[in-house]
Structures are given as C-alpha cells and as structure tokens.
Amino acid sequence: MWRTAVAPPPGAPIGGPGPARVAQRPGPGSYAAPVAVPSTITLPDGRRLAFDDVGAPDGVPVVYLHGTPDSRLARHPDDAVAAALGVRLLAVDRPGAGDSDPDPTGDLAALGHDLVALLDHLDLPDACLLGWSAGGLAALAAASVLGPRAAGLALVATVPPVEAYRDESVLAALGPSRRAFAELAVEVPAAELATEVAPYLVPLPITAELALEHVLEGAGEHGRAELAEVPGADAALARGVLGSVAHGVEALTADVARQLEPGLDLGRVTARVRTFHGGADPISPPAVGAWLVARLPDAVLDLSVGAGHHLLFPRWAGILRAVRRDVGC
Numbered sequence: 001m002w003r004t005a006v007a008p009p010p011g012a013p014i015g016g017p018g019p020a021r022v023a024q025r026p027g028p029g030s031y032a033a034p035v036a037v038p039s040t041i042t043l044p045d046g047r048r049l050a051f052d053d054v055g056a057p058d059g060v061p062v063v064y065l066h067g068t069p070d071s072r073l074a075r076h077p078d079d080a081v082a083a084a085l086g087v088r089l090l091a092v093d094r095p096g097a098g099d100s101d102p103d104p105t106g107d108l109a110a111l112g113h114d115l116v117a118l119l120d121h122l123d124l125p126d127a128c129l130l131g132w133s134a135g136g137l138a139a140l141a142a143a144s145v146l147g148p149r150a151a152g153l154a155l156v157a158t159v160p161p162v163e164a165y166r167d168e169s170v171l172a173a174l175g176p177s178r179r180a181f182a183e184l185a186v187e188v189p190a191a192e193l194a195t196e197v198a199p200y201l202v203p204l205p206i207t208a209e210l211a212l213e214h215v216l217e218g219a220g221e222h223g224r225a226e227l228a229e230v231p232g233a234d235a236a237l238a239r240g241v242l243g244s245v246a247h248g249v250e251a252l253t254a255d256v257a258r259q260l261e262p263g264l265d266l267g268r269v270t271a272r273v274r275t276f277h278g279g280a281d282p283i284s285p286p287a288v289g290a291w292l293v294a295r296l297p298d299a300v301l302d303l304s305v306g307a308g309h310h311l312l313f314p315r316w317a318g319i320l321r322a323v324r325r326d327v328g329c
Helices: 079-082 110-121 132-150 161-164 168-173 177-185 191-201 208-228 234-246 249-260 288-295 318-327
Strands: 037-044 050-053 060-065 087-090 127-132 150-156 272-277 297-305
Touching: 037 110, 050 079, 050 110, 060 110, 060 132, 060 318, 079 087, 079 318, 087 110, 087 318, 110 127, 110 132, 127 132, 127 318, 132 150, 132 249, 132 318, 161 168, 161 177, 161 288, 168 177, 168 288, 177 191, 191 249, 208 234, 272 288, 272 318, 288 297
Parallel strands: 060 087, 060 127, 127 150, 150 272, 272 297
Antiparallel strands: 037 050, 050 087
C-alpha cells in the first residue's frame, strides 16, 4: 500500500527476521530541512494528532491524507496554490507518522474518530477528504466513520481495500512487482506480511540525502518526470519519508498492517467520490478505480491516460479545482 517497495526481495522468508534496521526518532518537526512546527490537538485517548493548517484561512476545508511511507509534508510544496483556489488545507500526520502519536490499538477506520476530534476542535461542521496513494484508502476508511461530516472525497492514485486483489481484472492491470505483492496480500496474514515488508520501505538509519535518493529511485522514470514538473516536489517527498519513521519502524509496520486488514464496508461511504488514476500507474491503475466505482454508492473515475502514480504533483491545482467543483465541497 505504498509508493516504493512492494514486497521483500526474492528469497526473503515471509515471517523471517528480515534485514537489520536501526529505528531513529527525530524531534517534532525536525525532518532534516527546517519545516514549520505543526499544530496539534490532544485526542480523547491522550494521543497527539499533528496537522498543518495552510492555504486560505476562510476557504473550503480539505483534509489531506498522505501515503506510506510518508507524513503530512509529502504534498505539493507550494501551499499558495491551495490559497489561490480558496482551499483551507489541513494536512494531517496519520497515526504513527510525523508528529502524530501511534495508535497501538486502532484499526484502519479509527482515523475517522481522530478526524471527528479535529473537526470539532476547529469548529468545522464538515470537510472534504483528499488522499493520495495509501492515503486514499485511509480517506475511504475515515469517511465510513465520518458519515455526513465527510463532505466529499478525492482519491488520487489510491490503493484499494485488500479485497480488490482477489479480482482478476485488478491483478492483471498491476505492474509485475505490485502484482507479486498483491498475491501475497490475500494469502499471508496482515500482521505477518507487514512485519516482513515494512523494514524494506525506508532505508535505516535514514538521512536527508538517503531519503531523497530513495524517493527518486522508487519513483521510476515516469514518476521522476512527474516530480520534475514541480520544483521541490522530490524534496517534499523526501521529508515525508523521514517523517514516516519518526516513531520508529514499529509504527510504520502498524500502518502497513492496518492497510492489509480486510473488512472495510464501502457501502458506508455516503459522500460523493472522485477517484483519479493514471493510465501509466503500475500501483493504482484505472482498474483499481473501476473496482471502487462499482462498489461505492456515488463515485466517478477520472482518468489521465499518460499519468503515473505521482500525478498528484503536476495535477495538484486541477485536483483541488475538481474537489470544489465536482465533489461537493
């Protein structure tokens, strides 16, 4: 459920010890390059939820949910774009990423309860959700809890619930590496597979330079071209990678395991959904969008024929416009 690595290297035993890794925990907001200290709230169970509140202060509220391995910083680097379009962007660190505390007992949908607390704190009756990659799956799960407080959903290159990987049309559309992972995902227990996969998602110990190399290598030729269209996009993703292990690899493992658990009820997502997919995306091809549209009560597929998994960055302004125009925000 992530952008870069999708499965252990050939020959690595599922459930085995995996490579040696040393977890690091940067201080709050200290992801190598200086970044603004986020806003935080204390949730009912005592955990901290961190978010950036940027864009137009009186604009349409849009909660941005990052992918894996990422943090709230893995977004378009110019928040002035959101401001110009009348969007108040609330970029949230999902539990265990960046400056948000891990949720040791929460399932995938538990984020919805965290977002209820966030909206209450900000005196917002509702908000749109915008999720990229694994953040799209998180948005779907949160919307199943938020009900009418999820005013609309925009899913960008989203990964689907694990049940989609039992569909032959979805499997056939995936790139070879992703297909190999998907076949494991429906056979191996979620916690077991997450424990094996997570250490391969971020090279540890991590530095800013290594994070940038990791982002560019994992993006592939097509993804690097998409990132190059937006100055600073690769650096933003690198900061996101650093933030993904702010609480150690254990928190990243828990995030992956949540994404692999079956049982998300898409019928509970009552908001209007627009799911954006690129025809050249091996991780979330248009077949993923078609699978979702067939199961969601109110959803449409937005296809960009030549786009890849990183279409979020060059299409950022257009996606925000579509959120306001077509998703109901």
